[in-house]
Amino acid sequence: MVLPMHIAVFTDYYLPTLGGVQTSIKAQKDTLEAAGHRVTVFCPLHEPSGDPTVVQLPTSKVIKPDNYPYTWPPKRAKWFAQNYMDSIEPVDVVHVHSEMAAAAAGVHVARSRGLPLVQTMHGRVDVYTQCVLPFPAATSVLLSWLYNRNNPVRPVTLRDAPYTRTALARRMWKLMVNQANYADHVIVPSHHFAHKLQYQGVNKPLTVLSNGLEPTLLSQLRAIKPREYAGGDTEFRIMWCGRVSQEKRPIDFLRAIRQLPENVVVNMYGSGPAMKSVRRYITRHRLSGRVTLHGPVPQQTVLTAMQEHHLFASTSYDFDNQPMVLLEAHAAGTPVLLCDPDLTEVVPTEGTVLTATPDSQSIAAAVRELMAHPARVREMSDYLLKSCDSTLQQPLTEQLLGVYESVLQPSA
Template sequence: MHIVFFGDQHLESLGGAQVSMRLQRRFLERAGHTVTAVAPRMHASRGSSDAGYLDLPSIPITLDREYSMSWPGRRTDRYLDRALASRPPVDLVHVQADFWGAFIGHRFAHRHGIPVVHTMHNRVDVGMAAVTPLHRQVLAVLNLWRRRAMRGIGRPVSGSDGWAFLRGIAQVANAVTAPSGHFARRLEQHDVFGDVDVIWNGIDDDLLASVLAAREERGDRRPRFVWLGRMSPEKRLLPFLEAVVESQVDADIEVIGGGGQLRAAEKIARRHDGIRFAGRLPYAETLARIAAADAVVQTSIGFETQGMTPFEAATLGTPTIVSDPDIAAELRGGLWAVSDGSVAALAATLKQAASDLSAGSAPTPDPEVAAAFRQSSRTAAMIEIYERVLRAG
């Protein structure tokens, strides 16, 4: 098969969806398929070129030029059609985008009569509410843009909230997948799609084996907790650090990642002697830090469509302190669940986890979750969906 991915951001840019798409591509190609990844051209340097990337004309949208956008319209359509004409015939479109990438991908599939699998990575309503107080107005504008960009594709979909937006871009797909059971249920409950397939984002089998082989024994030291992610409000880094200070937990805390809240985080961290900021790290090094930790701390609530970090931790044998009850249910064990979203509850759970670790009574991740999170199994499951869609014509 020749599968064309469509993303909102270039696969070499930072982000969980981009990491997942790079991994999917590698394992699909390992299985004998061809993958072309269509996304806006990056304006920051990304190193060597890759023939599997088809970069669309774009404009940068962030000051660091890491992220960009391509305008969905006839000019982009013509550019894309010309570029793909020199590649093998496309069998299937896999949209893994929520905004301009989704519009461009569905427009391409509609023009050429190609079936579409659409993976939902983003809970748009929660994401917008986390980054702007004007989220209702922004969602109304996004729905207007969606109706204009996808005019003539499928039936008109009214509404101005996040679910209407997702409903509008998913309704012409032949299959919709979600990276977790809890997100799939919400998509079905809000009539985004009738029957959503659950395909977790996975972890590289080879990298997993390498990290596990290099893992060292804990030894005689105080517990080591690691928090990782984007330093933005929806990830709740600052409440986590406040909980560390309130608990005065006897543990070493490592924070991996970057973002706009770094300065505020560093200010809070001065009130506890065990907090260290590692900055942004390569993916392999991040996994090694998770494997070396005694517990991973997950703090966002209601925002994640999957929450990769706790699953990566489970696969590496590291338990997680989990704030989101949906993620806790999907992990099926190997965790300390935080009772509510307060700093006090998180502080109490940190102390309990440190106590359990010191006593040698920490919970153990579910081995079935670890096995099911390997990318080889995720790719096999996705190929089954591709073949089902193609058989249906």
């Protein structure tokens, strides 16, 4: 029996902005609260929160990377968080979900108050900086400087690897390793990212703990029927959803669509820095009759749309950790196309198609092969629907509570 806890969550990303980190934190918050625990989230917000359990950290009116709110200035955020902690019920555990200024405030609060610190490493900051932020080389220098200025940095010696070849990558990997090693316990949603972190020097206790979906979301999907494709010239619908930026490879996806027959239609959801390039490509190659851009939409819209497609395409490669959207596709019974073999641990192989290589030719070939065997669509969809309980957050929250107990009783 776990006694009720109060968990202070610090994150640089939270609702109402859209993204996998945001929805995974919300799912954890909801299931922890349903189990009788209290969760207070500290985060930057564009507007003050009407929810007393979501606290707005000082937020810049100017700095908005990728249009996300940004905690600023860091010293004021630390001061604010310290004072706010004095006004709420005592906190048992601090759980940090990011690496920037809000995270620094969380680390500061935990260390200054002698509270156990749990850190979730959600993704590759090196690739995000390279592909999403403006002037990435200069930005990485600035981020590294700000990080070192606001955190107790320790020396990190990185090992040679394909993903640490550039100066930018090394700066960001040192940041990630430092951030993880501040914690008493590290949580990573996937084995492949956990292996990279440990290989580069993360030496704290580490638990691989999948993200999960809120039970209320899954309950809405219980009545879904398996997808069916009639074959021949009937319409084959493909869905793409994510940040529209270089690391997600939307242009490679569109190149693949050009190679497919006219009865293949596509709906793309999301926005990002590559949106103009995507629109130009669609116009230049006359794909507007087959490809529809929907922009950013709420999670419920994504789940509804998934039920109307034969295939969900995930075209990122050597970047994603454990995309929440893949868990959503699993829960919705939508077969998944993957380009990155690392992501096969996220969705059962019985419900996925893995391309031979990540290029557009292989993407197109994999889609053609699936279309040539229409019965496979139903088989894959049926398997995913029957196994969708594995995407639930609730049993994962029990494991999360086990991590919290371990840092509260380190000698046990």
